[in-house]
Amino acid sequence: QLQLQESGPGLVKPSETLSLTCKVSGGSISSSSYYWGWIRQPPGKGLEWIGSIYYTGSTYYNPSLKSRVTISVDTSKDQFSLKLNSVTAADTSVYYCARHPARLLAARPFDYWGQGTLVIVSS
Amino acid sequence: DIQMTQSPSSLSASLGDRVTITCQASHDISNYLNWYQQKPGKAPKLLISDASNLETGVPSRFSGSGSGTDFSFTISSLQPEDIATYYCQQYDRFPPRLTFGGGTKVEIK
Numbered sequence: 215q216l217q218l219q220e221s222g223p224g225l226v227k228p229s230e231t232l233s234l235t236c237k238v239s240g241g242s243i244s245s246s247s248y249y250w251g252w253i254r255q256p257p258g259k260g261l262e263w264i265g266s267i268y269y270t271g272s273t274y275y276n277p278s279l280k281s282r283v284t285i286s287v288d289t290s291k292d293q294f295s296l297k298l299n300s301v302t303a304a305d306t307s308v309y310y311c312a313r314h315p316a317r318l319l320a321a322r323p324f325d326y327w328g329q330g331t332l333v334i335v336s337s
Numbered sequence: 338d339i340q341m342t343q344s345p346s347s348l349s350a351s352l353g354d355r356v357t358i359t360c361q362a363s364h365d366i367s368n369y370l371n372w373y374q375q376k377p378g379k380a381p382k383l384l385i386s387d388a389s390n391l392e393t394g395v396p397s398r399f400s401g402s403g404s405g406t407d408f409s410f411t412i413s414s415l416q417p418e419d420i421a422t423y424y425c426q427q428y429d430r431f432p433p434r435l436t437f438g439g440g441t442k443v444e445i446k
Contacts, residue, residue, distance in 0.1 A: 251435075261373075261381065261424055261437040274433045310380055314435075321387045322428040322435060323371040327380035 216241040218311050218328035226305075226335050232298040236311030236328060243292045244269045249316050251324065252285060252296045254307035262307075267294055268316060301335045308332050343425050343438030349446040356412040358441045360425035365405050369428040372401050372410045374421045375440075381424060385410065412443075420445060 222234035236250070243250060251266035265275035267285045275283050279298070287294040298305060309331055312324040340363040350356050360370065368388040373381035383392050385401040388408055398413045412419055425438040 253437075260440045261375075261426075263426075263435040263437065266435070276434065277432075312380075318430075320428075321369040321371050321426075323383050323386040323426070324373075324381070325383050325386075325392075327382075330380055 216313070216326045218313065218326060220309060220311050220328045220331040222331065222333070224332060224334060226301055226333060227337050228302055228335055229300055232296070232301050232305060232333055232335070234296045234309055234311075234331065234333070236294050236296075238292045238294075238313075243287065243294065244289045247316055248313050249322070250287065250294045251312050251314055253310045253312055253324070254305075255310070255330075256304075256307045264296065264298075264309075266314065303335050306333065306335045341425060341427055341436050341438045343441060345441060346439060347442040347444065349444045350415050351446045352415055352417065354415045356415050356419075356443060358410045358423055358425075360403075360408045360410075360427075360438050362406045362408075362427055366427050366429060368404045369430070370401075370403065370408045371426045372399075373424045373426065374419075375424065376421045384423075415443070415445075417445070419443060 217239045219237045226232045249266040249268050252264040255261050265285045267273045267287050273285050282299050284297040312327040314322040314324045342361045370388045372385040375381040384395050384399050389401045400411050422440045422442045424440050427436050
């Protein structure tokens with residue numbers, strides 16, 4: 215059974231960089247069939263897709279966050295990472311990692327999710 | 338830039354009622370539309386992919402339909418365990434982008 219687990223600091227200071235890692239177990243991140251993505255959810259609010267990465271390192275990002283986001287992959291460790299720089303209180307959210315198919319001519323549903331990790335931006 | 342309009346933002350219905358949620362895209366997205374259920378403190382769960390494809394293990398009272406710009410999600414007979422927030426999510430190919438609707442909170446009347 216595929217499992218995803220987020221890890222990283224739960225508290226980040228304003229203007230600093232938020233860094234999270236998602237460890238994939240029960241399957242390989244190097245599958246040609248999937249992208250691996252990050253989604254966030256501010257407390258009490260809706261879901262926002264941040265970006266996704268293929269095992270080759272190919273990425274696509276939410277245009278509204280693209281200037282501050284970097285997603286990378288480490289296939290040797292079956293994990294991928296998120297960096298969000300210049301954070302403000304508005305970046306306080308539960309951050310989820312998840313998997314979606316790499317199909318070109320079909321919807322890209324997130325079928326496996328991590329449990330989520332709360333990151334608070336505060337001094 | 339694609340917009341997803343999900344409605345209503347909340348609804349209250351009786352057990353056994355038929356419940357319908359809609360999502361409207363700002364331009365044609367074919368059938369590239371998925372539906373999720375999220376319960377408090379939990380990650381979202383995929384219910385329906387490609388507008389109408391029921392995921393394995395999901396009860397048949399859940400269904401989805403639509404294509405192009407207009408989509409709907411239906412619970413045919415509301416059960417206590419269906420109390421949750423539901424989200425649509427679309428895939429736009431050019432440029433590639435994923436967008437969630439604003440969510441619909443379903444409560445028992």
